[in-house]
Amino acid sequence: MDISLARVLICLVAGIAVIVLLTAKWRVHAFFALAIACFLVGLGVGMPLTDVLTSVKDGFGNILKSLGFIIVVGTTLGVILEHSGATRVMANAILKRVGEKRSALAMSLTGFIVGLPIFCDSGYIVLSGLNKSLARTTGISMVIIAVSLATGLYAVHCLIPPHPGAAAAAGIIGVDYGKLILTGIGVAIPAMAVGYLWANYAGKKVPIVIADDEQIIVANTQLPSTLKAFLPVAVPILLIAIKSFFSVEHNTVNPFVNIFNSLGDPIIALAIGVLLAFNCLHTWDKETIGKLLQEGVEKAGSILVIIGAGGAFGAVLAATKIGNHLSDALPLASMGIFFPFLITFVLKTAQGSSTVAIITAASIVLPLLPSLGLDNEKGHLLCVLAMGAGSMMISHANDAYFWVIAKFSGLEMKTMLKVYSVATICMGITSFIIVYLLSFIL
Incomplete structure (x- = not known):
């Protein structure tokens, strides 16, 4: 099937426009928006309907095969930590160490740590009550504290698995999750710092605001100890880090190494985190555990169908040979990691969801990796990190997280x-600069 570049580009733009319009304007679930885009692009370039269906099913299945367990277990971990009150314990422990006078910094650090297993919107809602308490007792502007917490959560949400956008991009592009988590943390720290510094600078120019009280309900009335609260987050990261360290040495003979290679698999590491999170609960009655597990699976289900649809969209784009067309027509080699950053930034700004933006961008970039000079292990890692940086900017009125922050902070x-x-914007640009510098180091 010989397709002209103009026809492919028109269909691609039409597909992206449909995703943006359906999700941002008409509030259609991203799964249906991506599914419609699959058929629009596939049929638009002249693919037979049966071939489009085959590509959609293969793409959907392949991405879920690599991501399904990680998303379910990671989401469940976040739900248990949220309901057990462990997030509050971590926040209070950090605040005690940092001090009330630097409560905005404490909330930024809390957002970063709590955000590793918990989605940014859930984390913000759970911790918003602490935000208001600090604003009253310290006299620091609510704007400063709120944005410090929000950007701390947001930094890890855009860059690090098991958050759905980064996890999906890693599955589509083909990146080791352990290396992405460790490198992503290194990129997210400067992003968090820039968000905190801007919140302090710009927030001082805004009148002090104290929002109305919102009661945050925690299912567990007796909070866990500080050690119990931190272990479900720290242990999985440590196990994944140890596995990444051993994988560099390619030693598969030593049984000790093999044990840590198994325990450091993201699925096993997160499952251990879930077991440790259950230890944060005061009571282990079957009704509570059943409800928490059900909530985790239900919450993960909505994410999985979006990721699956993103994989299907990528498979259709690959079938159109868009990579060959664009590599022949554009100087992609000179763009490198800037191209995935730019396209993700445009998609994020247009339709609001960081997850949809990075999944869509990964599907577009995948066939272009050879032309971009990123078709190797290092290039794949840098590409996903660049897309994570692009998915940070710009969060505005079409982003659900934007309204969560506004509503719960007044x-x-x-x-x-x-x-x-x-x-x-500052966070996205900073993250991309760090990724660019890493391209000379890694």
């Missing part, structure tokens, strides 16, 4: 745009 739209939205 901040006006104008204030959110001036402080939080600009912070996401």
Whole structure:
């Protein structure tokens, strides 16, 4: 099937436009938006309907094969930590160490740590009550504390598995999860720092605001100890780090190494985190455990169908040979990691969801990796990190997380745009600069 570049590009733009319009304007679930885009692009370039269906099913199945367990177990871990009150314990422990005078920094660090297993919107809702308490007792502007927490959560959400966007991009592009987590943490730390610094700078120019009280319900009335609260987050990261260290040495004979290679698999490591998280619960009655596991699976289900649809979209794009067309027509080799960053940034700004943006971008970039000079292990890692940086910016009125922050902090739209939205721009640019510097080091 000989297809012209113009026809492929028109169909691609039409597909992206459909995703943006359906998700951002008409609030259609991203799964259906991506599914419709699959058929629009496939049929638009002249693929037979049966071939489109085959590509859709293969793409959907392949991505879930590599990501399904990670997303379910990771989501369940976050749900248990949220309901057990472990997130509150971690926040209070960090605040005690940092001090109330630097409570904004404490909330930024809390967001970063709590955000490793918990989605940014859930983490913000759970910790928003602490935000208000600190604003009252310290006299620090609610804007500063709120945006510090929000950007700390946001930094890891965009860059690190098991968060769905980064995890899906890793599955589509083909990146080792352990290396992505460890390198992503290194990129997310400067992003968090920039978000905190901007919140302090811009927030001082905004009048102090104290939001109305919102009661945050924690299922567990007796909070866990600090050690119990941190272990479900620290142990999986440590196990994954040990596995990445041993994998460098390619030693598969030593049984000790083999044990840690098994325990450091993201699925096993996160499952251990889930067991440790159960230890944060005061009671282990079957009704509570059943509800938490059910909530974790249900929450993961919505994410999995979006990721699966993203994989299907990528398979259809690959079948159109878009990579060959664009590599012949554009100087992609000179763009390198800037191209995945740019396309993810445009998609994020247009339709609001970081997850949809990075999944869609990964599907577009995959066939272009050889032309971009990124068709190797190092290139794949840098590509996913660059897309994570692009998915940070710009968070504004079409982003659900934007409204979560505004609602639970009592901040006006104008204030959110001036402080939080600009912070996401600073974070995205900073993250990309770090990724660019890593391209000379790794």
